[in-house]
Amino acid sequence: MGIKTESADQRFSSTLAFFYLTKSNMLTDDPNRADPNFQILAGQIRSRGIEFDLAGQVTDRLHLLGTYAYTQVNYTQDFDGLQGHRVENVPRHQGSLWGTWQFNQAFKAGLGAVAVGPRPGDSDNSYMLPGYVRLDAMAAYTHKVGEHRLTAQLNINNLLDKEYYANSAGSNLGVIPGAPINVLGSLKYEF
Known part of the structure; x- marks a missing residue:
């Protein structure tokens, strides 16, 4: 269930x-075995929460987008003692904030942050992956x-080359580190 709004001048919207x-x-990893295979x-998993986003053309050049999600995901019926445990790799809180600046009709650049809260590393909830904030950037030229x-x-x-854990293997055998700083280029032709 949701609500979507838009300002009369169509410069701002929210959901x-x-x-x-x-x-x-x-399916989940067997907590009684060390092998994630x-x-x-x-049994049953319940997911409930709230998602909110707000986008706005603040000025003719500045566009902002913010998102937030609160998610609670738990095992509600289980065959092996997981009932009530949080599902692995799902943070309760996560969000992002992006801003782009249109320098002229052809060139724009942007900066954004992604925040992910702590989350269980395995279905037993025996350890938590720490939360993190990652900074990203972009630039685009249209001709x-x-x-x-x-x-x-x-x-x-990952503009600042921050070390963080993206997720776990679903067991206590290990975690998957987030990607180091990386650059991705793309070309788009619109016709």
Whole structure:
């Protein structure tokens, strides 16, 4: 269930969504085995929460986008003692904030932050992965080619080369580190 709003001048919009989902017979890593290749049926998982986003053309040049999600995901019925435990790799809180600046009709650049809260590393909830904040950046140049547009874009992810844990293998055997600073280029041709 949700609500979507937009300002009369269409410069600002927001979305607010509430959700309550139940899934049965979900596979999860077997907490009684160290090998993450062994899985069991988890019985039932309940997911509930709120998602909110707000976007706005603050000035003719500045566009902002903010998001937030509160998510509570738990095992509600289980065959192996997981009932009440949080599902692994799901943070309760996460959000982002992005801003882009349109320098002229052809060139824009942006900066954004992604924040992810602490989350269980395994279905037993025996350890928590720490939360993190990652900074990303982008720049794009658009060139008209006749009636069409060609956009070259460069994205830099993890701009500050922060060390963080992206997720776990679903067991207590290990965690997967987040990617170090990386650059991604793309070309888009619109016709």
